[in-house]
Structure formats: structure tokens, C-alpha cells
Amino acid sequence: MDGTMKTAVFTGPKKVELRQCPIPQVGKEDVLVKIDACAICTWEQRVYTGVKKVEFPFIGGHEMVGRIVEMGSRVDKRQWKVGERVAVGVMLACQNCYFCKTGNTQSCEYFDHSKHLEGLPEKGMGGFSEYLLVPSENLFKYDKISPEEATITEPLSCVLHSVETANVQFGDTVLVIGCGIMGLLHVLLSVRKGAVVVASDVNGERLKLAKELGAAYTVNPSEENLRDRVKEISGGIGAQVVFDTTPIAAVAEDAIKCAGQMGKVVLYSSFYPDTPVKFSPDWLHKGAVQILGTANSNERDFVRATRMLSEGVVNVKPFVSEVYEFEDIQSALESAIKGDKFRVVLKM
Structure with missing residues (x-):
């Protein structure tokens, strides 16, 4: 040509x-x-x-x-x-x-x-x-x-990889922090995994969309304590999975606190600036909590993302x-x- x-x-x-x-x-x-x-x-x-x-x-x-x-x-x-x-x-x-x-x-x-x-x-x-x-x-x-x-396709493939990294199970309480496109894709896929999804954002319109996409609960952390609300929703247990989709290091610190025993915290986003965060190593040890990172996607993720989009599994x-x-x-x-x-x- x-x-x-x-x-x-x-x-x-x-x-x-x-x-x-x-x-x-x-x-x-x-x-x-x-x-x-x-x-x-x-x-x-x-x-x-x-x-x-x-x-x-x-x-x-x-x-x-x-x-x-x-x-x-x-x-x-x-x-x-x-x-x-x-x-x-x-x-x-x-x-x-x-x-x-x-x-x-x-x-x-x-x-x-x-x-x-x-x-x-x-x-x-x-x-x-x-x-x-x-x-x-x-x-x-x-x-x-x-x-x-x-x-x-590419954003969805990355979120597929993230949700599988967390190994979301039926009935899990899943907290998604941040309701931008990546957060809302986490909401969509976690709902399809059979999870009880809690979406958190300071933007009311985005929380409304999260609800329309299947989130069982929404929380505005500027109006109520996120950790306390997640505890209440989960019957005092805490979240089995927390996805932090924000680029703010201080939010990652809050995300870790929302996980229950044997919970998993997935840091999905890049962080700007990349500021260290504090957490209790003894709490992590005794609670058997996992902090996980995920970035990008692979060919398997792309294949499944195109299939799901083409067949209308996700809109x-x-x-x-x-x-x-x-x-x-x-x-x-x-x-x-x-x-x-x-x-x-x-x-x-």
C-alpha cells in the first residue's frame, strides 16, 4: 500500500x-x-x-x-x-x-x-x-x-486481570474505591462474579452510575466513615476484597484499613506522587491480609475482553x-x- x-x-x-x-x-x-x-x-x-x-x-x-x-x-x-x-x-x-x-x-x-x-x-x-x-x-x-x-477493550482487559488477581468469590463483600472508568469496570466485573459490591467516591453522579451498574451499596467518604460503613454492611467482618483504583497514596492507606481478616487489597492504579504509606505489619500478619499489585494485561485477558464486549456481557x-x-x-x-x-x- x-x-x-x-x-x-x-x-x-x-x-x-x-x-x-x-x-x-x-x-x-x-x-x-x-x-x-x-x-x-x-x-x-x-x-x-x-x-x-x-x-x-x-x-x-x-x-x-x-x-x-x-x-x-x-x-x-x-x-x-x-x-x-x-x-x-x-x-x-x-x-x-x-x-x-x-x-x-x-x-x-x-x-x-x-x-x-x-x-x-x-x-x-x-x-x-x-x-x-x-x-x-x-x-x-x-x-x-x-x-x-x-x-x-484494553481497559476492560486490565480490570479482568485485576479481578482475577483478587480471586473474587460468590458472596464476597467487595469494596471499590474510586468510580472513574476503571473503578466502574471493577464494579461491573465484581457484580458478575457474584459479589456484594460497595462503591466509594466523593462524586454523587458517579455513585449513582455505580448503583445502576449493579453496586449494592454506595458510600461518599466525605460524608461518612468508609471503614465503619463497610464494617456495618459486612456484619462486622470487613471487606474480603478491596480495589483501590485511585492514584492517591493516602487513599491506599485507607483502603488497607477496610479489609477484613484474610482480606485482599488490590492497588490497581499508578500513584502520583509515589508517596510511601503506613500500615501495621502485626495486623497484616495476624489478620493474614494480602496486599497485591496489578498492572496491564496479557493476551488471555484481551481474548476474553473482546468476547465479553462483542456478546454484550458488559455494556x-x-x-x-x-x-x-x-x-x-x-x-x-x-x-x-x-x-x-x-x-x-x-x-x-
């Missing part, structure tokens, strides 16, 4: 440029994907505002979906066809370290956000481009939903807050960083 494409390049904090560059040439083992839509994750928002330090110039975008437009001669034609709609998994794992080789690409030792992907003019994750070369192992089929909804329409044309990426980024939306999506 000949011609040029547009790529959005971060050149510095609050600076992004649309540049023309050649459409990548397809090698024997390559799949060329025409990107249909890409959501703006909090990660890219932090790059844009300068909170997340990267070396500029940098191409963002990792919550992306598109259509196969060309394939190399060695791509398995039994599995893939031109025209198929696909979610694109992040291509940042090395595929060779111990963790990758044991099926845990989400924990790759050399996970590199600044990898220089083949066919792109600058380093970065590549979703803010009209075309992208993708190895077939990083493609996941979807159908029956819009590209804008399908951009939620992510409420999370597509705004859609912008690719040419308006600066306006889209400015809207996203206001913090009052779930996902702002770029339509290519």
Missing part, C-alpha cells in the same frame, strides 16, 4: 502536532491495520500535561481498534482476513524474558512504553496514527459493537464520554484532562 498517513506526535508538555509520514510497508509477517478509533487513557493525559516523563518526540495511544487492510505472505490466512475488525493489544512486552515466557506479558521485565515500533517515525505506543503494523499475536477480533465502544456505552475527529486531537486532550469524563475517543 502506497501513500501517506497522519500521526499525532507529542513534542513537549501541552504540545501535539499532526504530521504526515509514509504508510508502513508490509513485510512477510506483518499485518497492516487501519486504525478506526483510539481512546485517550489517563497515561496519555499525563504525558500531555508533563506529569509522566517521556523523551519527546513521542507517539501516544494504546486503547485502539481498527480493520485489517493488508497482510504479509507468512501471516496465517486461516486465522486472519482482510476487512476483519480487531482490537490491537499493546506491543510493549519483550516476549523473551522469564515473565513473558511464562505467559505473564503484563509483567514483562522490559516493558517499554518508549519502544520504537516498526513503520512509525517516532517511538511510542502508536495508536495516535492512521495506520499501524501489528504482529498477528497482538490482534484480537471483535464484532457487534461500535469502534468507539471497542476502544474500551461500556456509558464510558464513551466524547468522540472527536483525529484532526481535533488537541481539543480532545484538553477535554480529557479536565477529569470530568470517562473516556474521550478519537475517531480516525
